[in-house]
Amino acid sequence: MIAGIPLEYFLIVSTIMFFVGIYGFITRKNLITILMSIELILNSVNINFVAFNKYLYPDNLHGHFFTLFIIAVAASEAAVAIAIIINIYRHYSSIDVENVEKMKY
Amino acid sequence: MEKILALTSNQIMFIIFSAVIVMFSILTVTTRRILRAATYLLFVLVSTSGIYFMLQYQFLAAVQLTLYAGGIVVLIIFSILLTSHINQKFEAVSWKTIAFGTIASILGIVVCITSILQFQFKASTLAIQEINMKIIGRSLLNYGENGFVLPFEVISILLLAAMIAAIIIAKKVKDTKI
Numbered sequence: 001m002i003a004g005i006p007l008e009y010f011l012i013v014s015t016i017m018f019f020v021g022i023y024g025f026i027t028r029k030n031l032i033t034i035l036m037s038i039e040l041i042l043n044s045v046n047i048n049f050v051a052f053n054k055y056l057y058p059d060n061l062h063g064h065f066f067t068l069f070i071i072a073v074a075a076s077e078a079a080v081a082i083a084i085i086i087n088i089y090r091h092y093s094s095i096d097v098e099n100v101e102k103m104k105y
Numbered sequence: 106m107e108k109i110l111a112l113t114s115n116q117i118m119f120i121i122f123s124a125v126i127v128m129f130s131i132l133t134v135t136t137r138r139i140l141r142a143a144t145y146l147l148f149v150l151v152s153t154s155g156i157y158f159m160l161q162y163q164f165l166a167a168v169q170l171t172l173y174a175g176g177i178v179v180l181i182i183f184s185i186l187l188t189s190h191i192n193q194k195f196e197a198v199s200w201k202t203i204a205f206g207t208i209a210s211i212l213g214i215v216v217c218i219t220s221i222l223q224f225q226f227k228a229s230t231l232a233i234q235e236i237n238m239k240i241i242g243r244s245l246l247n248y249g250e251n252g253f254v255l256p257f258e259v260i261s262i263l264l265l266a267a268m269i270a271a272i273i274i275a276k277k278v279k280d281t282k283i
Contacts, residue, residue, distance in 0.1 A: 002159065004116050007226045010156075013123040015217045017130050017149075019210035024134030026206040027198050032185055033139060036146050039177065040130055043153055046169075054160045059231040061244065064162055065253050071172055072260045076267030078177045082184045083275035089188045 002054075010051035017044035031085050031095040035078065042074045118159060125152040137195045143182050150174045164241055 017040055024037030046067045053063025089095050126149055133145040150173045157166035234240075248254045 002115055005119050008221055011221045012218055016127050019213045020130045020134055023206045023210040027202050033142055050160055055228045058229055058233040060251055061234055069256050069260050075172055076264050078180055079271045080267050082180055083271040086275050095188050
């Protein structure tokens with residue numbers, strides 16, 4: 001643990017980041033900005049995992065490894081999502097969620 | 106005297122990182138220019154890796170920098186350049202959506218922070234597990250206690266599947282009408 005910084009501070013920062021991501025997820029209409037909000041949410045969860053690992057269970061590394069796996073999942077998710085977005089753009093010439101009414105072509 | 110200085114420098118670093126994270130994540134979801142949103146997201150991810158450095162997970166911070174800040178943000182910027190004009194400005198979101206989104210997220214923040222502050226976290230005093238590349242590699246391929254070989258294999262299959270899926274989805278469809 002770091003002297004002078006209690007665990008709650010990390011949790012408060014990651015909570016604010018998580019709900020800012022939720023706000024973006026609700027209000028945005030562009031698919032790429034929705035993807036950015038999802039990255040924010042995943043990142044805040046990572047901060048939680050790492051802080052819990054360091055403060056509550058410093059004798060092993062479970063949070064550390066799960067953060068690694070979450071980063072890998074986020075990377076593959078972004079790759080597939082961007083492939084889908086580019087494909088949608090080819091068909092509709094737009095990536096707003098309101099214009100995309102059917103996913104099947 | 107020196108110890109007090111060291112403590113405050115740690116706290117100052119934490120305050121800077123968290124201020125950057127909160128400010129730029131709000132800017133990411135509110136700015137109306139899409140390329141700026143991607144840049145603000147980059148700032149958020151870099152200062153998150155700063156927090157990992159503070160917690161002394163150097164490997165994780167390096168992975169965060171290379172994979173998130175170097176990989177995902179570049180991917181997002183490329184897809185922005187492919188799908189929209191650089192100077193494109195979003196039309197303003199209707200005030201109803203903004204009001205409901207703000208209410209929902211502020212309610213969530215209040216509920217979560219009150220429940221966090223009511224719980225008494227007891228920081229463990231156990232010895233800190235030393236971490237270096239050797240230990241990371243050993244535990245990723247270890248199938249005994251504290252081993253992570255199953256998620257490691259699952260993640261490798263997932264990455265392969267995602268790679269193939271991305272290529273197949275994004276490849277040009279041949280015109281078969283002729």
